[in-house]
Amino acid sequence: MTNSRQTEQLNMFAQEKLDKLESLQRRRVLHPTERGMASSAMRDGHMVLSFCDNDYLGLSQHPRVIAAAGASAIRHGAGSGGSRLICGDSPLNHELESLISQIKGMEATRLFGSGYLANIALAPALVGRGDIIVMDELSHACMHAGATLSGAEIRVFRHNDVDHARSLLVDNRPEGSRALLMTETVFSMDGDLAPLEALGELCDAHDAWMMTDDAHGFGIIKQANPAPIQMGTLSKAAGVYGGYVSGPAKLMDLFITRARPFVFHTGLPPQVLGAAIESLKVMRDEPQLAQAAMNNARNFCRIVGLPDPQSTIVPVIIGGEEETMALMQKLLDAGYHVAGIRPPTVPVGTSRLRVTFSAAHEEEDVVGLAETLRSLLNEIRTDMQVV
Template sequence: MVDLKTWLSQQQEKGGLRSLRPVSSRAKGRLTLAGDGNRELIDFSSNDYLALAEHPALIAAAQQALLRFGTGSGASRLMSGDLAVHHELEEAMATLKGKEAALTFGSGYMANTGIIPALMNRHDCVFSDRLNHASIHDGCRLSGARVIRFRHNDLNHLEELLMEKRGTGTALIVVESIYSMDGDRCPLRELVAIKERFGCLLMVDEAHATGVFGAKGGGIIEEDGVSSGVDLAMGTFGKALGSYGAYVAGNREMIDYLLNRARSFVFSTALPPAVAAASLAAVQLIQQEPELRHDLQAKMAYFKGMLRAGGYLADLGPSQIIPIQVGESKAALAKAELLRKERIFATAVRPPTVPEGTARLRFSITRHHSTADLAQAAKALLEVMEL
């Protein structure tokens, strides 16, 4: 066993030790940290991109479900925890993703560590982008399949690996449509062509795209018109949809199979009814009110424009996730602390979440942010980065 005291001391020394900072209040894109007086910070760390977590429609739906069903589902879906609202939510997600069926999970982590091992085994190959989320990497390892990582968004490298290592078993390519720490976008149209040429399954994690992209909020697979070429469209309710949990959408046969074989679904208590009802309300809302994402996209453009006007020359990416590269972990922590003094809360993201030497400040733009908030944050950030 690792020496716990030594390990903790080493992490502290190199700026890699994590700790929890309780939030005593949060509302309308602002938060107050416990023990920090009543000093209100503008929150740039939240994934509540469309500001739906406080939307009256979601709150009302959750309240009605609480009154009708209580706080918990009481059992797994395959026991007695299967509620009508779960089916309504799955039907809505299948429609949104252009698929025949969908299945919900307790979280994105549970989805990825359930789906991949259910589909793949030691006779198969998984081709995974190097910058995929930890839950995808863990799902790959749990599957027992041969795992081959390709350079981030490098489809030429992927093709080379497929030609060399594809084998005769089932091959699965796994990517994110919007990468959670870099905010960049996967070239899905080209990827679909590759997966068809090599006879692979394609799984796309749309956690940070659903609700934000696509004419109806269906994510990058909708915007790029590749829904039919994606075998498994996975994502979460805990980001732009303002709730909690996750889903996967695919053809009916695939979903029926996962319902029987995905252990993180079979052996887990069902999502609480209030959570499922809030998620359903969010799915309906993003389709009815496209102005939600139009507003967010305008705020994204404004913030990036302010940074560029101030002399920040690095690529700011195509999404609401804006990584500001710093380099070393201690430096990123120091800059995050300087921003907090200016009432800006932005998380310093460090290894192993990101590769060594690429610690960064991760800014998430949400509909909560006013132009004044964005201007204040841009000014503070430019000063911290000494531009």
């Protein structure tokens, strides 16, 4: 029997917080969603087309990937049984790590339970008190979490502003400190790309290590990337689950002992490893999938009148939180599920629809969404003029 007084207190504590969030329109709720083929999904009992997932190549539904998940579970079991250091080091881990290293052209790779865990692991294994981390302001929450855990001084540069990054790297740098520069390759909420070459030169010139988060670029965007440490996830274009860090072989070896989310975490389950291996093979065998996803994003932007996209993520900035969520609801009513994104995920006043494109979308669906959104945006503009 649990303690009823504590249960009551905890419920009261939570209710107060939930009421406050509700009044700020920031309370988040879950919507049961059953995903299917060709970006279809049953959400709250209604069929919709998903333009909000990160399954950019449609690989979560690919028959080869699904079959590999089943076969791996039958061959190796449903769970890994423990941390990789104790008994959970299935050979599938090594196969997947080698495949990722090959694809990325890196010396070695270490797998993690998720991309979030990879980012929590990374900074604390490289820098600590007395060191500095210089990071892009739009870096993902888990990069900030990892940076904070490291104990290093965190200096945040304006988005993609190389000059600002330079001054943060150089000014008042503690004597003998290590410096880690962190950025994303493709920004998750804006879909734009980082100036990787310029940031790489900056790190070379000022004795800093560079790390990139390639969560939204992996499998889609081929950019020259000078960063010697490249983190990513298998949960987006790869369509499965799990995170990784690729980098120098000795550093990846050190992670086995020093990256805490690696040491104190159960290994990925065999069906996830098997599915991810097959998914990377499909990526290699079917390069046209990435092209198809990008073409869908381009087509959408052309119809809505937005600039050409740099990735499969297209932000439609609305501004206010209420207007954004109302627009999202209207699109849902029309059968299109796009994500309404608001603070604290994005800065106040930049609430937006985050529209994502996949190789699994049919052209007519992309056109249908674009035309529906264009006319809803026209209605909003007309209303604003009337006011």
